[in-house]
Amino acid sequence: MARAIWTGVITFGLVTVPVGLYTATEDHTVHFHQLQRGTSDRIRNRRVNQRTGEEVDPGDIVKGYEVSEGEYIVVEPDELDEIAPGRSQTIEISDFVDLEGIEPVYFGRTYYVAPRGKEYLKVYQLLHTALAEANKAGVATFVMRNKQYLTALRAEDEVLVLQTLHWADEVRDPAQELPELPSGRASRGKELDMALQLVDALSGPWDPARYHDTYQEKVRELVRAKAEGKEVAVAEEAPAATNVIDLMEVLQGSLDRARGAGGGERPSTGRKTPAGRATTKTAARGRGEDKKALKELSKAELYQRATEQGIAGRSKMSRDQLVDALAGTGRRRKKTTAA
Numbered sequence: 001m002a003r004a005i006w007t008g009v010i011t012f013g014l015v016t017v018p019v020g021l022y023t024a025t026e027d028h029t030v031h032f033h034q035l036q037r038g039t040s041d042r043i044r045n046r047r048v049n050q051r052t053g054e055e056v057d058p059g060d061i062v063k064g065y066e067v068s069e070g071e072y073i074v075v076e077p078d079e080l081d082e083i084a085p086g087r088s089q090t091i092e093i094s095d096f097v098d099l100e101g102i103e104p105v106y107f108g109r110t111y112y113v114a115p116r117g118k119e120y121l122k123v124y125q126l127l128h129t130a131l132a133e134a135n136k137a138g139v140a141t142f143v144m145r146n147k148q149y150l151t152a153l154r155a156e157d158e159v160l161v162l163q164t165l166h167w168a169d170e171v172r173d174p175a176q177e178l179p180e181l182p183s184g185r186a187s188r189g190k191e192l193d194m195a196l197q198l199v200d201a202l203s204g205p206w207d208p209a210r211y212h213d214t215y216q217e218k219v220r221e222l223v224r225a226k227a228e229g230k231e232v233a234v235a236e237e238a239p240a241a242t243n244v245i246d247l248m249e250v251l252q253g254s255l256d257r258a259r260g261a262g263g264g265e266r267p268s269t270g271r272k273t274p275a276g277r278a279t280t281k282t283a284a285r286g287r288g289e290d291k292k293a294l295k296e297l298s299k300a301e302l303y304q305r306a307t308e309q310g311i312a313g314r315s316k317m318s319r320d321q322l323v324d325a326l327a328g329t330g331r332r333r334k335k336t337t338a339a
Contacts, residue, residue: 002023003022004020004022004116005023005144006021006142006144007019007020007089007116008089008090008091008142009089009090010090010091010093010113010127010138010153010160011090011091011092011093012092012093012127015123015126016123017120017123017127018116018117018120019091019114019115019116019120019124019160020113020114020116021113021162022113022114024110024161025109028213029216030216030219047061062074062075063075063076063080081146084146085147085148086143087143087144087146088142088143088144088148090142091141091142091151091153092141092142093138093153094139094141095138095139096134096138096139097136097139097152098135099136099137099154100135102137102152102165105166105171106166106171107152107163107165107166108164108166109163109164110161110163110164111161111162112160113153113160113161114159114160124160127160128155128158128159128160131155131160132155137152137153137154138153139151139152139153139165140153149165150164150165150166151163151164151165152165190248191251194251194252195251197255198251198258201255201258201259202258210304212299212303212304214298214299217299217303290327291324294326295323299319302319302322302323302326303322305326306322309326311325311326
């Protein structure tokens with residue numbers, strides 16, 4: 001069971017509930033060590049004096065704020081500790097705001113909030129239900145690890161979720177930062193109508209399990225291939241930018257592809273793949289044996305089908321191996337059915 005990374009209380013009005021914060025996400029990135037080429041010797045980072053090249057003891061390192069080129073205000077570590085905020089034990093909600101009113105760019109890290117004991121479940125549930133029914137987020141500040149955070153507390157399913165927010169001066173204005181932006185919305189016309197049809201054809205319910213970090217999968221494939229002395233597959237080139245002159249043709253092609261070559265009705269439970277086959281469990285089980293169609297799917301979609309069909313060893317398979325395995329499963333099912 002996970003351990004709380006912070007414990008304290010949430011207060012709103014005169015109501016107080018003891019809670020703990022738990023990390024809601026984890027990193028699945030493949031991590032590498034640095035080695036010297038041609039050896040298995042690890043590389044270590046050292047703190048060195050830029051001018052002399054000599055290593056500096058950590059106790060002799062101070063912080064410097066550059067006020068002009070080569071001129072610094074020196075700040076000792078203990079001076080920062082003296083002004084750092086003390087550990088806060090309270091998340092005091094000062095305001096309730098509409099969830100839709102918080103722009104996504106303000107959201108930072110996410111934490112689960114849990115009551116610290118069964119005796120606090122009723123008050124916790126009360127706050128959760130009030131936020132859910134009002135569709136509001138409680139805005140509060142608190143201190144963790146010598147840093148003050150602006151946060152939004154909201155209800156999700158059966159749990160309270162605390163999300164850190166960027167301060168207003170940390171969010172950049174796109175109009176000032178970006179070189180080119182349109183002056184307004186696209187005008188009404190055939191292009192917009194077709195774009196809306198394409199959005200509708202590719203629409204479906206949010207299912208995070210359908211999406212996979214294909215880059216990390218390729219990194220693991222690369223490591224396995226090199227370990228086994230196999231050839232490493234090269235990534236496909238990025239598609240060229242769409243020419244404005246060809247926009248209608250490209251939109252129509254995209255729409256035909258999304259709807260499927262046969263023009264069949266789009267299922268309501270998920271969007272269609274480029275081959276026009278629904279990414280639902282029913283469609284995967286019924287049409288997984290079509291090798292030509294399988295080759296048009298991404299590796300993530302192939303992996304999802306392999307998972308649904310219970311194909312052993314799928315996590316170690318390449319894209320072509322997944323296609324062969326799924327096609328083989330389809331053939332075996334046909335033979336079994338005929339028998």
